[in-house]
Amino acid sequence: MPRMKDERLIVGSDTSDDAAVYKLNEETALVQTVDFFTPVVDDPYTFGQIAAANSLSDVYAMGGQPLVAMNIVCFPDCLKLEVLEQILKGGADKAIEAGALLVGGHSVKDEEPKYGLSVTGIVHPEKVLVNSTARVGDYLILTKPLGLGILNTAIKADMASKDQYDAAVKTMVTLNKYALEALDGLNISSCTDVTGFGFLGHAHEMAEGSEVSLEIYSDRIPIIEGAEGFAGMGIIPEGAYSNKNHVGGDIEVEEGVEEVILDLLYDPQTSGGLLVAIDKNDVEKALESLSANTDNEFAVVGQVISKGEKAIYIKK
Ligand code: CO
Numbered sequence: 001m002p003r004m005k006d007e008r009l010i011v012g013s014d015t016s017d018d019a020a021v022y023k024l025n026e027e028t029a030l031v032q033t034v035d036f037f038t039p040v041v042d043d044p045y046t047f048g049q050i051a052a053a054n055s056l057s058d059v060y061a062m063g064g065q066p067l068v069a070m071n072i073v074c075f076p077d078c079l080k081l082e083v084l085e086q087i088l089k090g091g092a093d094k095a096i097e098a099g100a101l102l103v104g105g106h107s108v109k110d111e112e113p114k115y116g117l118s119v120t121g122i123v124h125p126e127k128v129l130v131n132s133t134a135r136v137g138d139y140l141i142l143t144k145p146l147g148l149g150i151l152n153t154a155i156k157a158d159m160a161s162k163d164q165y166d167a168a169v170k171t172m173v174t175l176n177k178y179a180l181e182a183l184d185g186l187n188i189s190s191c192t193d194v195t196g197f198g199f200l201g202h203a204h205e206m207a208e209g210s211e212v213s214l215e216i217y218s219d220r221i222p223i224i225e226g227a228e229g230f231a232g233m234g235i236i237p238e239g240a241y242s243n244k245n246h247v248g249g250d251i252e253v254e255e256g257v258e259e260v261i262l263d264l265l266y267d268p269q270t271s272g273g274l275l276v277a278i279d280k281n282d283v284e285k286a287l288e289s290l291s292a293n294t295d296n297e298f299a300v301v302g303q304v305i306s307k308g309e310k311a312i313y314i315k316k
């Protein structure tokens with residue numbers, strides 16, 4: 001893709017960030033993002049909610065507030081229109097919860113259904129959170145548990161229990177709005193959301209862009225219930241292997257780190273949580289505020305260290 005250069009473009013595509021940010025004036029910058037994918041669950045309303053929460057997340061990952069959104073739909077002839085209606089209702093309900101207006105969209109005929117949103121938000125130009133400015137000494141907080149790709153694979157294979165399904169869905173439909181609000185005003189140096197490239201893929205982008213290394217505590221990773229068991233059975237999505245191929249060479253794993261934890265760290269997430277680097281003096285406040293404002297699992301999962309030979313060091 002040709003590089004775009006403009007003094008008003010605060011965040012472009014160079015740093016693989018979550019969304020583009022364009023400065024309109026001293027108070028306001030536009031946040032622009034688009035995302036869509038194939039169904040992760042059978043229920044169309046739930047799929048709509050998940051896809052929308054995932055699309056909106058990239059605005060939150062920039063520290064922004066979504067304002068307007070548009071549907072992107074691919075839909076086959078052979079499915080009933082009520083299915084599409086349910087998908088769009090799920091998306092609209094999430095947009096409303098986000099405080100954004102769903103104002104239109106575009107659909108094309110396609111063999112496999114696909115859904116997502118193009119979202120426009122705003123952020124104060126000085127409060128933009130990017131993925132390439134992590135500060136040495138800061139701690140890393142992850143605001144949702146890992147294992148969603150693994151659980152979705154188990155759900156597709158009809159291996160997950162009702163409770164496991166419910167827990168996965170609840171995690172995926174949760175807007176990252178609440179985590180961002182919980183962290184408002186705290187000293188955050190960098191932020192991204194954990195999605196398709198998995199925890200380590202997105203953490204790697206943060207390390208590279210920030211010219212630092214990250215130390216990850218493998219025994220502190222929040223894990224969605226059931227995911228560890230399925231990973232141990234080899235129920236691991238294809239994407240986890242491509243994530244590992246992509247960044248594995250730049251990651252050092254201490255002896256004794258459990259294999260299933262590594263699988264979880266490479267597992268591609270759908271509508272995953274925020275990964276933030278935060279000043280160590282604000283960690284306690286952040287954890288208190290996250291427990292008051294969110295109801296999924298979160299944890300301090302590592303620390304930013306000065307740039308070493310590898311981008312990421314996974315500790316026992
Ligand atoms: Co993102």
Ligand code: CO
Pocket residue numbers: 018034035058195
């Ligand atoms: Co995205």
